[in-house]
Amino acid sequence: MDFTECYGDTVSSVAVAARSGCRKRVRRLMKRGFSADCRDNRGWNALHEAAAAGSEECVQEILSAARGSPRGCAADVNSVTHGGESACYLAAQRGHLAVLRLLLKAHANINQLTHDLSCPLYAAVDGGHKQVVELLVSQGAEVDRTHTACCWTCLHQSVYKGHSEIVRILVDVCNLEALDDHKISPVFVAAQYGQQQCLEILVNAGASVSAQAADLATPLLIASQEGHQACVDFLLDHGADPNLACSREWPQLPIHAAAEFGHIGVLRRLIAVTDRVCDRGDGMVSPLYLAVYSHQSKSVEMLLKEGYSPDAQVRSRILGGRSPLSLALSRTSIDPCSESVRLLVAAGATLSEEDWIHALANVKTDLLQLILEHRWIPRQETLTRDCPVPTHHGKSVLKLQELRELLCVALNQVHFAVCWLPLLLKAGLEPSLLLQPRMLEQADSEVLNYLLEFVNWSNLSLPLKHILDGRRAEKTWEPRPHLDSIPCLSHICRLQVRSVLGPDLLMRTNVVQQLPVPAPLHVFLQFRDIPEATDTHSPPS
Template sequence: MDFTECYEDTCSAVALAARQGDGRRVQKLLRRGYSVDVKDNRGWNALHEAAASGSAQCVRLLLDAAASSEDYVNSLTHNSETPLYFAAKNGHIRAANRLLKGGADINKMSNDLSCPLFAAVDGGHKEIVELLVSKGAEVNGTHSTSGWSCLHQAVYKGHTEIVKFLVSVCSLEAVDDYGITPLFVAAQYGRHECLEVLANTGANVDCQAKDLATPLFIAAQEGHLSCVELLLAYKADPNLYCNEDQWQLPIHAAAQFCRLSILEKLISVTSRDCDQGKGKVSPVYLAVLSGQADSLRPLLREGYSPNAQSCRQFGYCCPLDMALWCNSWNLDNECHQSREITQMLLAARAHVTMPTYVFALQGHVPEHLPLILEHAGLPKEDHLEELVQAAVKEVPSAPFWLPLLLKAGLDPTLLLHQKMFEEAETRVLNFLLEFINWKTLPSTMLQILSRRQAKGTWTPQKHFESVPALTHLCRLAVRAAVGSDALSKSSFVQQLPVPTLLQDYLQFNDISSAYTYTPA
């Protein structure tokens, strides 16, 4: 049986008349001896029906007819709801008044921890709220499974006029089971007017829940701009950390959830200590982690560093490291923003570490290495040799990284490694040989090539049998004189005293255009 829905065959004649507010019929039935206390499948009797429908006349008649009006006025449904509860819930002030005069228990709790006052607040019935409070209703009791007070509920429902009344009689700092105050609820659900009433009355704008979240933090997270502005106007602290690791601020929430208008507000008032401070986390990380390029843009524009502190909380050494790793596992529809984030960090001169170069060499996301080389170029000095060693270890990916590294200005002679010559596929090896004088290779390399050719694992280009053309030898000489790095830059080549037609040739573009590789 459903104990929330009334079945017609379980409702008494008196209760049905009371539900319809038919006082004359109720009176007639009572004179004929009908009982006032027959309950339906929900545990409702005629008085519950009269209170719920708001018939003060029926309430009076039923109370007068009851054998014990004090017991009858507080009769309970299966959910422990009283007639006063229903009158308050539905906003029937005359019926509520009559029940109170009859001795109704003003604070009786239902099974779901509600009470007449809480029900009236929930329904937005201000007159009933004022009546119940004037008659001694408990205003700071806890209700609902999370322990909300009536003020919590009024704020949650956005009943501003009721909030204005309750702030004069309720505790402003009442907390639920999570340590949340009514003002926090207002910030969380965007109840701007209620928030203003509470703040103006003196409620603590920097109250913290058990997880240390503040009203400003939750308003930023939920995107309630007007609440953020109001909290800041009432001097809420944007630098109050909101978790035990001492790093999460409202600006982090705004960046993570791309609340751009709020982010702009918070950038100007948040201490920059979080940007690169030891043990803290820059909001740049949150923008990157959540794939919010639009959040990252204003942060970088306003001076937040692309080279934030190492982030032990997320396990990344820098934002670029995070961006590249996140990019490698993001879903297709998220990749565009992740690539844009990577590009933005590089354009802002993010430091590229050697592990980042090595990861990019593997070609999991093909756009990584070209972006890094475009913005950061090749590593310098000792780190360049480290990059070469890492590249040689990634010979299976050489079809991807070899053309890119050479185009960026890597000296091809640095790749004359035994492993490269032994393991590279024919097309890769021939491509590399095109950038050097294949007739002056070290004897060990020549022996490897000869052995592979005999086994059929390498097929040389026909012109490798001959001495390189004079023009090729000349551009090798030019490269030896100016360096591979300089020769890779068109701006440098254009200044050389050579015909324009030869500039592409000096940069080996004829070779690059003949070899097209994709990641393995």
């Protein structure tokens, strides 16, 4: 405990005089028989007070008196407080150079440790007292002893505090690769706390830029994590390896740290020098996962812009994500259309069954609209062969597997069809793909009517007609009046136009405006005259 208040009933008169720097009063009191060795409740005596106050004259007076005492000077000059602090330590801690010279001349123990394992040199380093450090080093102070609970050396502490001039002194006499209890070197400390000047001094003196800590973290990793751009640049320029694995648990690289913490400048530099095997390599983890996990959309944007795959590794064992998009959706359940999700969808991220569930099993259609904004639904014939087209009208085309999973999820989420059905049909999905028993058995009456408007309802297969007949008998489906009749010729014609042009082009482009037909027919040909189904039964939440 640090007692800093003067307690009158325990502090000696000599100590009070020494604290005030009054040499004459100190001398007068000692001649009258007052002791300089009397201690207060901190264990401080007059010499401690004089040394801490930087009173050269009082120290000299007390030491002169001690030389005449039977015990001799050495016993007094090395006496310690209850915290183990000697007068030498207190003078060094406060930067009192002249006092320190007197104490060393009186044979003060230059390496005496306090109870918390500090020493005069460590205290001077911590306080940034350059001249005191120079004196102690020149007088043979131990420079590589470990101090504090974490076993830092004086070099560690000088770097941490950013005392570059003291670092210049110590690099000539200290072990540059000294390690603390976590095997952290002074270079690591400089990189961690952004002490660029200290880092340069250490490396130029020969310290290693790639020394790994106990957990395999490197100076480059920690500088990237903390966003110290100048330190990152210096380390890379001096041989730090950006592809050295920095974790025992997974192949973590500095680029992962930069992406996770959103340090864009650092990330840009690391992208240029990091092996791209981390993006798609087996057993690796794309930095995109870390950027998504920590909601660093700027990192996501930069990685995608620089060519990192929006799909990365499938089912990464780190963070539990099936893909970056699945991870992004799981991290933003309240707002599925987060910026990271938008970026990944726009970049053509592969949509899994899990992703389609997020889009379709919801009364909110924001995510589905986002997907359809950037993805093109292929024509029905692509279901029979896997011949992906990279882009269509500037949009990525849904792959065969993506389309199959879309249909599978849609048919399993019929209760939400009132939300997703109009969007999919207007985006060019072939409606016949949804004419499945599950759809006809479970769809709401109005949803079913809306779907039938996009097909030739008179040509349904017998099994499907039986389902409709059953629902009509059970009064769970009330068809619109014209659905009981044979489709009119105009409807048959527009179905034929849709078939020839393709539902994707008809519904999503201006191709209908180019047809040699009157403008009022454009709405009819694009099925925009059909009223959407109303939400008569709210989908389950």
